[in-house]
Amino acid sequence: MNAEYDLFVIGAGMAGITAANRCASQGWKVGIVDTLPYGGTCALRGCDPKKILRRGAEIIDDARLMHGKGINQSGLTLDWPALMRHKHGFTDDIPGAMESTLKRNGVSSFHGDARFVSRHHVDINGEQHSAARFLIATGARPRPLEFSGQELLVDSTEFLNLEALPRRIVFVGGGFVSFELAHVAARAGVECVIIDHGTKPLRAFDPDLVDLLVRRSEQAGIRVHHSTSVSAVTHTSTGFHVAIERDRATSNIDADLVVHGAGRVPNFDGLDLEAADIAHGPQGIDVFGHLQSRSNPYVYAAGDAAGTPGERLTPVAVFEGKVAASNMLKGIETVPDYAGVPSTVFTIPELNRVGMLEQEAARDGREISVRYHDTSGWYSNYRIGETTAATKVIVDPATDLILGAHLLGPGYSEVINTFGLAIKLGLTTRQLKSVTATYPSLGSDLGSMF
Ligand SMILES: Cc1cc2nc3c(=O)[nH]c(=O)nc-3n(C[C@H](O)[C@H](O)[C@H](O)COP(=O)(O)OP(=O)(O)OC[C@H]3O[C@@H](n4cnc5c(N)ncnc54)[C@H](O)[C@@H]3O)c2cc1C
Ligand SMILES: NC(=O)c1ccc[n+]([C@@H]2O[C@H](COP(=O)([O-])OP(=O)(O)OC[C@H]3O[C@@H](n4cnc5c(N)ncnc54)[C@H](O)[C@@H]3O)[C@@H](O)[C@H]2O)c1
Numbered sequence: 001m002n003a004e005y006d007l008f009v010i011g012a013g014m015a016g017i018t019a020a021n022r023c024a025s026q027g028w029k030v031g032i033v034d035t036l037p038y039g040g041t042c043a044l045r046g047c048d049p050k051k052i053l054r055r056g057a058e059i060i061d062d063a064r065l066m067h068g069k070g071i072n073q074s075g076l077t078l079d080w081p082a083l084m085r086h087k088h089g090f091t092d093d094i095p096g097a098m099e100s101t102l103k104r105n106g107v108s109s110f111h112g113d114a115r116f117v118s119r120h121h122v123d124i125n126g127e128q129h130s131a132a133r134f135l136i137a138t139g140a141r142p143r144p145l146e147f148s149g150q151e152l153l154v155d156s157t158e159f160l161n162l163e164a165l166p167r168r169i170v171f172v173g174g175g176f177v178s179f180e181l182a183h184v185a186a187r188a189g190v191e192c193v194i195i196d197h198g199t200k201p202l203r204a205f206d207p208d209l210v211d212l213l214v215r216r217s218e219q220a221g222i223r224v225h226h227s228t229s230v231s232a233v234t235h236t237s238t239g240f241h242v243a244i245e246r247d248r249a250t251s252n253i254d255a256d257l258v259v260h261g262a263g264r265v266p267n268f269d270g271l272d273l274e275a276a277d278i279a280h281g282p283q284g285i286d287v288f289g290h291l292q293s294r295s296n297p298y299v300y301a302a303g304d305a306a307g308t309p310g311e312r313l314t315p316v317a318v319f320e321g322k323v324a325a326s327n328m329l330k331g332i333e334t335v336p337d338y339a340g341v342p343s344t345v346f347t348i349p350e351l352n353r354v355g356m357l358e359q360e361a362a363r364d365g366r367e368i369s370v371r372y373h374d375t376s377g378w379y380s381n382y383r384i385g386e387t388t389a390a391t392k393v394i395v396d397p398a399t400d401l402i403l404g405a406h407l408l409g410p411g412y413s414e415v416i417n418t419f420g421l422a423i424k425l426g427l428t429t430r431q432l433k434s435v436t437a438t439y440p441s442l443g444s445d446l447g448s449m450f
Helices: 016-027 040-045 047-065 081-091 094-104 175-189 207-219 314-330 358-363 379-384 414-426 429-433 442-449
Strands: 006-012 028-036 108-111 114-118 121-124 127-136 141-142 166-173 189-195 224-227 230-237 240-246 250-257 257-260 264-266 299-301 343-345 351-355 369-374 391-393 404-410
Touching: 006 047, 006 369, 016 028, 016 040, 016 094, 016 250, 016 314, 040 047, 040 094, 047 081, 047 175, 047 189, 081 404, 127 314, 141 224, 141 391, 166 175, 166 250, 175 207, 175 224, 175 257, 175 343, 189 250, 207 224, 240 257, 240 343, 257 264, 299 314, 358 391, 358 404, 369 442, 404 414, 414 429, 414 442, 429 442
Parallel strands: 006 028, 006 127, 028 108, 127 299, 166 189, 166 257, 189 224
Antiparallel strands: 114 121, 121 127, 141 264, 230 240, 240 250, 343 351, 351 404, 369 391, 391 404
């Protein structure tokens, strides 16, 4: 068809920007639109600002761990407004920089809500644009909750923009968002409570390490309730009552702020996917492995909005954006390789995973060798006074290949990348052990973890 654009990208987060730049660099006429400033969740409302705030919390925690070991931590406090200014020093320049790069690469940028009006047309602010293909990269939004008063909750974006921290925060949901944000707030002196309705929070992670992390969280001032559901949130004269239920017994928790950390769902608000025959489900746009829509061949999807087996993480959004671009440009059907993608919960200390859980291997009936170590007494952790650290590596005894690695400890979010590499490249523990690491470093601990 004779369309205005070869490709129109909806959503200027990591998936959308990656694909737009790739296709424009190959001479395609590309348009991109976002409702919000360019940069997406990770750079503006997720990974990056969160980890800047975490840095302040880490320093408080580091000093506490070294108290009586040469550091006098009294008087050390977290200056939230100054930390927020530090965060803005990074985030404020992102949208302009991202949009300039896109423009320099020849991509036409638009601002507004995109809405499909046909298989080849979108409406933005009342103007229609035609394209031969579309990439849906609209990300995710907080999952709608079912209890009364759910509209009183703030989401992670609002938390990451708070001008001041309140005294008491309840987090609904015991996943990435609640644990990471509670670990920051607790180090600023906030009383935090996490409420999760599952039997154990952070269910995608190794349960033994989760138990250790929950204990360490409680020592930091975070109460964790499992098997507990929120039945209502109501206003009080000073804050909120959070009504909770466990084993049919009800009680209330008072809070000054209630935060949504109960999951995210693909964001199709206002897109009118039906107008372009784009099938979708709870996991996202219904796509083939090569990221093309199953119902409309002119549409691809990538990142949090795509119904793929990939986890909802930034590196996955980036490589799905690359694969979608390459498939559209070359007319091929390459599928993304999800092997060896690590994930980290940036608590203090952090919890990491790559590959299989012990329980998943057992469910598959695989013979495995489990190498568990309490690493809290190892030199690296003794040096900094850390009391909670452990590693669990799952090895295939027949081939010596690493099937999974689970690490809880300070700095282990760097070590997990090596395990990711080993899984992706099919390295054995013998090969990993043959690597000489600088000493003393976390890398030099790796050989003792299996
Ligand atoms: C608090 C938080 C912390 C996180 N921390 C990490 C982390 O440490 N590491 C990690 O790997 N992942 C992290 N994630 C997940 C990561 O941010 C996402 O997986 C990633 O940003 C997804 O990228 P994306 O391009 O698919 O979507 P997004 O970055 O969400 O971009 C989608 C864009 O589409 C736009 N959009 C939506 N609908 C429309 C429309 N109709 N018209 C126009 N524009 C539209 C949105 O405004 C948005 O800017 C975190 C997420 C959150 C919420
Ligand atoms: N470090 C990172 O990589 C990072 C950080 C933040 C977010 N993310 C991404 O964002 C996604 C969303 O994060 P999240 O923490 O909101 O979700 P999550 O899926 O990680 O965890 C949600 C938790 O809330 C619980 N829950 C759901 N409804 C509930 C209810 N009504 N009451 C009590 N508990 C309830 C679930 O059992 C689950 O444990 C993540 O899955 C991840 O993909 C990643």
